[in-house]
Amino acid sequence: MPLIIGRQSSHYTRVVRMLAIELGLDCALRPIHDLLSEDPATFGGNPALKLPALRLDDGAVVWGSGNACRALARLAEGGEARVFWPEQARTPLPMNAHELVAHAMAMEVEVVFHEIVAARPPDAASRKRRASLVGSLAWLDGHLAEIRAGFHEGVLPLFELQLFALLEHLPFRNPMDMQGWPALRGFVEEWRQRPSAQATPYRFDAPAE
Template sequence: MTPRLIYTPRSHFSRKVRLLADGLGIALDLVDAGNVADSDAARFGPNPLMKVPTLIDGKQVVFDADHIAAWLVRTHDPSDRFDVMTRDVDVLNARAVMNGMMAAEVELVLAARTGIDTSHRRFDKMRASLLAGIDWLEQNADVFPSAPSYLGLHLVALCDHLALYGVARLDHPRLASRVAALTALPWVSASKPV
C-alpha cells in the first residue's frame, strides 16, 4: 500500500520529506491538511502535536520530518543514497541550524496568520536567528555536497520557503549556487511552493 503523507504544499518540513521520496522514487499518497494554524485535530491525523508532516505507512505512524526520512530510507533505500543516516557532526550541525530556522519561520508565519503582533522582542530574536543562521550556512557552505543529498534537499526546502515568505534576505552566493544546481533537477523544481 502506498504510504500516506499528511502535509501542506507550502510546508518546508514536509517538502524535505517529499523531495527525498521523489529523489528515491518512493510514491507517496499526499493528503493536504489545509491551514496548519487551525486547531482542528482531525486535519493532522494521528499527530497529537497537530503539525505536519506525518507519515502513515501501513500500520506504522511516523511523526517528524527527519524521523520520517530515516523511516523511508530504512524501509526503501538501505544503501542510503542521500546520506540521511549520516553521523557526520558538521552535517548534523547544518541540519540543526536549518531545522531551527525552519521552526522560527513557522512561529513567525503562524503568529502573523493568527493575528499576533510580531513586533515583540521574542520575535525579534527569531528574525535575528534567521539572519545569523543563513549567514552561518553561507560560511559553512562546503558541508553541502555537490551531488544530491538529504542535506542539499533540506537547504532547497528552507531557501524556497524563505523566499516565498520574504522573512529573511537571501543574498548568499554559495548557498544560491547549490540551490540552483538542485532546482535544475525536474523532480526538485516540481514541488517548489507557490
C-alpha cells in the same frame, strides 16, 4: 502507496515529498487544510498537532519529517544507505550545520506565524527570532562549500534537502534579501534543476470541499 499528510506550502512536507522522488517512490498527498485544528486526526493522529505525517501501506503512521524520511528510505532498495543522515555527522562543522538548518526551519515557522499570519507588531521576542534566523543563514552561507565537501560522493545529504526547502520557502512566505549570501543563492539555483524540486513547487492547497 504511502500517504503523506501535510501541506504543499510547508517546507517540512516538501522535504518528505522530495526525498520520496529522489528515492524513486510514489506517494500520495493528503492536504491538511486547518492548521488550527485541535483534532489529532487532522494531523495523522499526532497529539502534538504538527505536520507532516506519513501513513504506510500497512496502516502504520509516523509523525514528523525526520521519521517520515527514515520510513520512506526503508521502503526503497538500499534507501537508508543512499542518504546521509544527521547522526552520521562526526565532526563539529557538519554537526553544527545540521543543528542550524533544523533550527532555521523551525524559526522560519515562528517568524511566519507571528509576523505574517498573525501580523503582530515587532517586539523583543520577534526581533530575536528574526535575528536568529538571519544569523543561522549567514553562518550556513559562509561555511556551505566546506560543509558540502564533507559529504560522501554519491550520497544524498538530508541536510541539502532541508536547506533547499527552507531557502525556497523564504520568497514564498517570508521574503528576505539574500544578496549577501552568494553561496546560498547558488545552491538554490543548482537544486532547482533537480526533478524532485521541479515536481514540488510551493503552492497553497485548494480549499477543502
